Amino acid sequence: MQLSTYSAPDFDPYGDRAPEQPEPGPWAAPTATGPLDARLTLPGSKSLTNRELVLAALADGPSLLRRPLHSRDSALMIEALRELGVQIDEVPGDGDFGPDLRITPPDELSGSSSIDCGLAGTVMRFVPPLAALALGPVVFDGDPHARKRPMRTTIDSLRALGVDVADEGRGALPFTVHGTGRIEGGELEIDASASSQFVSGLLLAAPRFEQGLTLRHTGERLPSMPHIEMTIATLAARGVQVTSPEPGVWIVPNAPIHALDVDIEPDLSNAAPFLVAALVAGGTVTIDGWPASTTQVGDHLAEILPRYGAAVHRAGSSLTVDGGVGVLGGARVPAVDLDLSEGGELAPSIAALAAFADGASSITGIAHLRGHETDRLAALAALFADLGGQVTEIDDGLAFRAQPLHAGPWRAFDDHRIATAGAIVGLAVPGVTVDDIGATAKTLPQFPELWERMLGLRSASAPNPAGLL
Ligand SMILES: O=C(O)C1=C[C@@H](OP(=O)(O)O)[C@@H](O)[C@H](O)C1
Numbered sequence: 001m002q003l004s005t006y007s008a009p010d011f012d013p014y015g016d017r018a019p020e021q022p023e024p025g026p027w028a029a030p031t032a033t034g035p036l037d038a039r040l041t042l043p044g045s046k047s048l049t050n051r052e053l054v055l056a057a058l059a060d061g062p063s064l065l066r067r068p069l070h071s072r073d074s075a076l077m078i079e080a081l082r083e084l085g086v087q088i089d090e091v092p093g094d095g096d097f098g099p100d101l102r103i104t105p106p107d108e109l110s111g112s113s114s115i116d117c118g119l120a121g122t123v124m125r126f127v128p129p130l131a132a133l134a135l136g137p138v139v140f141d142g143d144p145h146a147r148k149r150p151m152r153t154t155i156d157s158l159r160a161l162g163v164d165v166a167d168e169g170r171g172a173l174p175f176t177v178h179g180t181g182r183i184e185g186g187e188l189e190i191d192a193s194a195s196s197q198f199v200s201g202l203l204l205a206a207p208r209f210e211q212g213l214t215l216r217h218t219g220e221r222l223p224s225m226p227h228i229e230m231t232i233a234t235l236a237a238r239g240v241q242v243t244s245p246e247p248g249v250w251i252v253p254n255a256p257i258h259a260l261d262v263d264i265e266p267d268l269s270n271a272a273p274f275l276v277a278a279l280v281a282g283g284t285v286t287i288d289g290w291p292a293s294t295t296q297v298g299d300h301l302a303e304i305l306p307r308y309g310a311a312v313h314r315a316g317s318s319l320t321v322d323g324g325v326g327v328l329g330g331a332r333v334p335a336v337d338l339d340l341s342e343g344g345e346l347a348p349s350i351a352a353l354a355a356f357a358d359g360a361s362s363i364t365g366i367a368h369l370r371g372h373e374t375d376r377l378a379a380l381a382a383l384f385a386d387l388g389g390q391v392t393e394i395d396d397g398l399a400f401r402a403q404p405l406h407a408g409p410w411r412a413f414d415d416h417r418i419a420t421a422g423a424i425v426g427l428a429v430p431g432v433t434v435d436d437i438g439a440t441a442k443t444l445p446q447f448p449e450l451w452e453r454m455l456g457l458r459s460a461s462a463p464n465p466a467g468l469l
């Protein structure tokens with residue numbers, strides 16, 4: 001099948017110019033020359049945008065998404081849903097980062113199509129249950145590395161629900177879902193230790209199962225609980241009440257999913273590299289539009305970063321991280337043992353900070369990162385070794401030892417968060433080159449522009465990257 005490459009959306013929210021996309025290719029990470037004093041807004045949350053797209057596709061009428069994310073992952077979700085017969089139109093909105101989206105669900109989802117998941121976990125885990133509700137075969141495939149991401153639980157759970165799924169026996173992409181237009185539902189046991197998205201994908205579609213769904217997670221651990229809570233909250237906002245009588249068990253009734261016009265919050269996980277930058281370069285970084293309450297795990301940064309020496313202030317809808325003099329100014333980064341089982345997607349940014357810690361430290365609870373966009377534990381260990389660092393893989397995470405870092409290459413491995421971790425390191429280590437900054441298009445196509453403006457490297461007369469005040 002034809003695999004997609006992300007290209008800029010065909011709108012122009014910036015007046016006379018389209019948004020810059022990161023050019024695929026090498027990027028010399030800029031070194032900070034002094035403390036930061038930056039204020040920015042960020043595009044919409046990937047996790048919220050892709051959940052709301054799925055729920056809108058199953059809803060009982062048209063929905064509007066205000067200020068959604070426009071990136072490769074959201075483009076892949078939009079295309080996937082269009083393949084199933086969902087109408088998705090761009091409509092003018094007041095966001096800085098592109099148009100709003102109007103989603104009109106079809107009377108019945110249609111199959112007989114092919115879906116490109118790219119490298120998007122949300123597409124490969126959330127859309128197959130919808131394909132099972134459609135009539136006709138739907139082929140799922142993705143980027144070369146997507147074929148290595150864990151998918152067995154999605155495949156097995158659909159089979160246990162009576163859906164015919166043809167695969168190559170590896171528990172991975174590619175596979176074909178032979179939907180019959182209905183799922184009976186009922187009780188189901190799954191092992192979601194490799195990804196919370198196995199749970200979320202089933203919960204999102206379950207109100208359309210004839211008996212609803214009683215889902216029980218049987219594995220030893222369950223990562224990324226806030227993402228499951230986000231799924232439950234987005235369902236509740238559309239009138240579906242999921243109950244959880246005990247940890248690891250969820251009951252979803254058969255119920256209509258109501259149409260809803262919804263505001264998408266900025267992506268707080270994508271705030272991580274910018275906020276961590278304050279601790280490395282020193283000074284302050286303020287993110288505007290920070291929600292007062294949210295299910296996004298990025299909100300945990302407000303508690304995590306003080307453990308590494310930051311002062312965090314909230315004022316109205318802004319969140320400021322003050323990194324003091326920062327690593328560059330000679331600050332000592334405390335050696336912290338951090339359990340990130342709830343927020344694994346924050347790990348690459350925190351690892352880039354822990355690499356400067358004064359003493360032995362660790363990030364644990366993140367074994368499942370081996371199944372992310374790349375094997376993030378192996379990638380980070382290898383990348384820091386190339387810079388002279390001492391970061392080692394442990395059973396369920398990474399261990400860090402204080403070691404001066406030097407110039408060197410930084411491979412992105414097609415992983416947006418590995419790419420941005422390289423940018424963080426480069427703030428304090430001259431001569432770090434990220435081989436492909438284009439990887440950031442997965443969830444934040446504006447990353448290089450925003451980063452350079454954060455550092456004051458773009459003058460006021462240079463094109464203004466969306467969202468920078
Ligand atoms: O449901 C979601 O939107 C996500 C869940 C998490 O997945 P895992 O549980 O596989 O880590 C997270 O890391 C990913 O970036 C987004």
Ligand SMILES: C=C(OP(=O)(O)O)C(=O)O
Nearest residue numbers: 119120121122345372373
């Ligand atoms: C793990 C991530 O993405 P995905 O949704 O593709 O799993 C991530 O964004 O850190």
